[in-house]
Amino acid sequence: MSDTLTFHFDVDGENFTSAGQASVQVKKNLRQLGFDPETIRRVSIAMYEGEINMVIHAGGGTADVTVDDGCIEIVLSDTGPGIANIEQAMQEGFSTAPDNIRTLGFGAGMGLPNMKRYTDYMHIDSVVGEGTTITMKVNY
């Protein structure tokens, strides 16, 4: 692939039902571009977890996906409350999600660990009170 492709999405923070729409769209785009199913799955799951996180914690945000030679980069940005302790947030089972989110099937403290699990690179840049930007890369 010689050209760099970029996709930009605004993630609506008001509506839990629509959370994941951007990831579904990215999945469709990657499928159309002919990526292998495993790469598509890794990208879309990592992005989906990130989208859910932005809806639960940050009132939405933006998602930018760049398809480059050998690498797909996902950047999720929000202006939410930030993550006070990133090391703690990365532990499986640690969650600050409200109880009502658990009744929706999320908030089990698996989001960030899942994002790390499915990507080759993940960096969290977060300032409490200002927001969080997560950069993930999947090599193909």
Place this chain on the structure above:
Amino acid sequence: MTINNIKELLGAQVLCGNENLSKDVHSACGSDMMSDVLAYVKDQAVLLTGLVNAQVIRTAEMMDMLCVVFVRSKQPSKEMLDLAEECGIAVMTTPLRMYDACGLLYSNGLTGNGIPNV
């Protein structure tokens, strides 16, 4: 096992995706926690769940699943069924409870992936 076999074993009603009924599936999973499905499931084509919201369908779509079974006669909304149609996922509802539905399928040869999480 085909998706139609699942329908018959569970006495389930198919709500959408009839075109998937003849497709073969080799393993399944049961969970109400979508994060766990996203974390641990690999190559399971069927999701049994008691959770009813749009994220169930999106999770199934992310995992390339072919079929979602709602237990305890739970009824998904039209919005969810539209989403499932769009993703090519068959949706059915069974009066059985989660444990019984999973047990029936398992004892008839539809297993999980058998990998323990430690």
